[in-house]
Amino acid sequence: MTARCRRSASRVAEPLAILIAARDEEARIGATVEALRHSFPDAEVLVADDGSRDSTAAAARRAGARVVPLPRLGKGQALTLAEREAPPGALLLCDADVEGELATLARGGTDLAIAAFAERQGGGFGVAKRTAAALIRARGGFEAREPLSGQRRLSPAAREACFPLAPGFGCEVRMTIDAVGAGLQVEERELPLRHRSSVRDLRGFAHRGRQLLDAVLACGPTATNHRCLRLPLVGALVALGGARAPVGIRLGVAAAVGLGLVDDLWSGPERGFRAHLRRGSTTGVAKAVGIPAAAFAVTRSVRGAVLVALSANAVNQLDTRPGRALKIFLAAAALVRGPATSYVPLAVLLAPYDLREMTMLGDAGANGLGALLGYGSVGKLTARGQILSIAALAALTVVGETRSLGTLIERTPGLSYLDRLGRA
DSSP states (O other), rough: OOOOOOOOOOOOOOOOEEEEESSSHHHHHHHHHHHHHHHHHHHHEEEEEOSSSSSHHHHEEEEEEEEEOOOOHHHHHHHHHHHHHHHHSSSEEEETTTTTHHHHHHHSSSSSEEEESSSSOOOOSHHHHHHHHHHHHHHHOOSSSSTTTOOOOOOHHHHHHHOOSSSSGEEEHHHHHHHTTOOEEEEEEEEEOBOOOOOOOOOHHHHHHHHHHHHHTSSSSSEETTTTOOEEEEEGGGGGGOSSHHHHHHHHHHHHHHHHHHHHHHHSSSSSSHHHHHHHHSHHHHHHHHHHHHHHHHHOOOOHHHHHHHHHHHHHHOOSTTTHHHHHHHHHHHHHHHGGGGGGGHHHHHHHHHTTSOOBBBHHHHHHHHHHHHHHHHHOOOOOHHHHHHHHHHHHHHHHHSOOOOHHHHTSSHHHHHHHTTTT
């Protein structure tokens, strides 16, 4: 289930604020902060410490920066959380290891100004960079020379349009796309800058591989979670799992995933079954009709269709925190077994990314996994067991309409511990 996040409607122009995302940059962050404070004495410098294991935070504070301590999340998430601590107005985003004069970049005249390095330094074979540029061209029509540049100046309008940022190293690519999509001016400015460049070794290729993956994910569908972090929706991958499951069940799960994805992409403000029914024609109503209809086609049973629909809804209702839906699925799959076991490897693969707030299932993934558990229950339970399960899931749905199921979990000691386990 995705969250609805609102930003303030307007921002009054204020002095420039500088944001730096840093992880394990103890050796360089001090010099970077000092240089920025010298160049921009009236600007506040904020360092988003992205789970550093060294003394990055202490070095930044000694240099005069305000540090925003964070768990290890990723560049885009760190900048998003730090941006909320910054004063209103224009923003200057910088990498922790940048060297050179940024005054030209910080000048106004455009909504999003991007630094283009005058000279290339190190790097790999350019696959990540070319792919990022192609993605920006395809999604926004902008020809980017430096699609991955972390040195950027955002006007208040660009700040409003681009935050929250896409996660990880995909934040710059999606930022350019969002600014162009909002009708804002985007401009690259060539500057004599330097930074620590990666080399063609295993560590360098791993870094560029992460850049490439994050850029691709950032250009797909995204949604905001409970903390208003913007994350890629990967729940549609559930439809690709279950190679050993019966074809009918795979098609039923794919239908639940597809209807959930429609809800992820085009849902309105309605929350809860009653709100959808009052509104009438909504994506939630489409799920309420489509999932049991697909389940009936697979199970040839009204009772089975109801069980699958309620199971899909229950997992989606509970999916309000990172990793929760996947934990529920893995625990229930161990009991239900059957076709659910063939989806377990995919769930295990997705779990660390979901728990660390790097991706999210959305309704597509939660509905798909819930429907899968329903199909497994239909095959495993007796008629009486199915009726009891329907009664329990219906009761859970009713409770979820009036109370927050997530809050109940968080207030129950044992469940709360299991719920938090593995999160960043």
